[in-house]
Amino acid sequence: MNDTIPDLERLRAELDRIDRELIERAAQRQRVVSEIGRAKGFAGRQLRDFRREREVLDGVRAHAASLGLDADVAEALLATLIEASLTRQETERVVLAAQGQGKRALVIGGAGRLGAWLVRFLDSQGYAPLVADPAVDSASEGGFSDWREAPEDVELIVIAAPIEPSRKILEALIERAPNALVFDVASVKAPLVDGLRRAASTGLKICSVHPMFGPDTRLLAGRHVLLMDCGHAGALAEARALFADTMVELVELDLAExxxxxxxxxxxxxxxxxxxxxxxxxxxxxxxxxxxxxxxxxxxxxxxxxxxxxxxxxxxxxxxxxxxxxxxxxxxxxxxxxxxxxxxxxxDEPAFVELMQRGRAWTKRHRDASRDAANRAHGQ
Known part of the structure; x- marks a missing residue:
């Protein structure tokens, strides 16, 4: 018994040492990842290379098997590291591009969850974000409880308020006619369609956007942002450019659809x-x-x-x-x-079976279509 306890402590100490080495190696990997990201940026190459990822994971599985380690455990570990690497590279590329350098952006509803995500995203691009939200103290720097109190000389206005207030804000912006790119991020467009189209017809540089992910999202690879033309083609191009340095998939959609x-x-x-x-x-x-x-x-x-x-x-x-x-x-x-x-x-067993088969067939078509779309997007 007396021999067992010291041995257990020795083994635990050895395990702690190995864990520290794992973390140190992961940090070293991230530093190399940053260098790779910069090299890809200078060469004008995409950040994500699915073929390379598959090669890495297949190699890791084979190496793990040769060491007697469960290949699934090894792949899960490397997949987590790869996602962290992509997140780092994407963030660094956005910061390096500095698309918003010297520009100001007003996010109306910027204290909400999606609004706050947009504020962080624009800030990473070099924009000086202004936040307008009833929850914000107007005494704070760059904060306004009423969006109408915010400066008008901004280059970008994002409407990230609830749907009904967004409709009223849109109407007021038509009257104000700012010289800025304007877009909403509403999840439902029907209450805004008339206002969006009328705004474009008056010459307002406006389009509609819908990020198809939650505010906790960090890596944009595999995510979608929907872009809708409201009648001002230049607005759509500028909105698209905001995401050009990310790995998000941009999908143009008819506003009516x-x-x-x-x-x-x-x-x-x-x-x-x-x-x-x-x-x-x-x-x-x-x-x-x-x-x-x-x-x-x-x-x-x-x-x-x-x-x-x-x-x-x-x-x-x-x-x-x-x-x-x-x-x-x-x-x-x-x-x-x-x-x-x-x-x-x-x-009625046949009716139950038919329900399951119907669902299985549809989900397979969706899975195949998603895979084919991803392959097309990445030239495979």
């Missing part, structure tokens, strides 16, 4: 997760009991649902209620639930 697609992409996914969480809340089984016996599928679904219901409920209500296409989505969801209930009630 936006809400129809978002009803399914956002509306359905939000509704499903809200229904999932609310159904559990109404169940007679306590959460504590289910926590003791969670399955893999339940845990994954609960994780997604938890993230959804933790968001701003007023914003999520706007996304559902203000989208004119939401009734079709809710009706479609109701029809499938009734179809499932009928199959179970009647013991």
């Amino acid at each position: 936006h809400d129809r697609l978002m009803a399914w992409v956002l509306g359905l996914s939000h509704a499903l997760n809200l229904v999932f969480a609310a159904t559990l809340a109404a169940a007679e089984i306590p959460a504590e009991r289910l926590a003791e016996i969670s399955s893999t599928t339940f845990g994954r679904q609960l994780g997604i649902a938890s993230a959804v219901v933790a968001e701003n409920p007023r914003l999520y209500f706007e996304i559902q209620h203000m989208n004119p296409n939401h009734p079709g989505v809710v009706d479609g969801l109701r029809a499938v639930i009734e179809e499932l209930a009928r199959a179970l009630r009647q013991g």
Whole structure:
């Protein structure tokens, strides 16, 4: 017993030493990553090279196997390091490009979660960001509780307010006619369409943008930003240029098509997760009991649902209620639930199987289409 305890302490000390070396090597890797990013920038090459990533991961798996280490563990470790590397390279390229150097940007709604992300993003580009938000103290430097108190001589105005205030802000901007690029980032465009088009017709340099990611996002690779032309082609080009030094995928979309697609992409996914969480809340089984016996599928679904219901409920209500296409989505969801209930009630196994096969076929088409789109985007 006396021999075992000192041996355990020695082994723990050895493990601590190895862990420190791992961290030191990871930090060294990040320094090399920065140099690679700069070299790619000077050569005009894309930051992300999927073929190279696959070569690295395949090599790591083979090396891990030769050492008796689980290849999946090795790949997961390197995949995390690669993502950290890409995040660092992307951030450094944006800073180095300094697109906003010497310019000012006004973010209306800049104290909100997405607004704050936009403030950080523009700041990294060299812009001097001004934040207008009712939650901001006007006495703070660069802060304004009323956007109308902010300076008019800015090069960029981003409307990141809730949808109804955004509509009113847009109307006021038409009257003010600023000499700046203007765009909104609303998740639903229907209440803004008339104002956006009227603003463009008056000569305002305006377009519409929709970042398809949350405010906690750091790496933009694999993310999408939707760009919509409102009638001023120059505005679209300038908005596109804001993201030119990132790895985000820019998708041009017809303004009239936006809400129809978002009803399914956002509306359905939000509704499903809200229904999932609310159904559990109404169940007679306590959460504590289910926590003791969670399955893999339940845990994954609960994780997604938890993230959804933790968001701003007023914003999520706007996304559902203000989208004119939401009734079709809710009706479609109701029809499938009734179809499932009928199959179970009647013991109709073929109908149940057909439901699963239908869903499997659609998700496969989506997966294949996503892979093909990624390959095209990266010239593969």
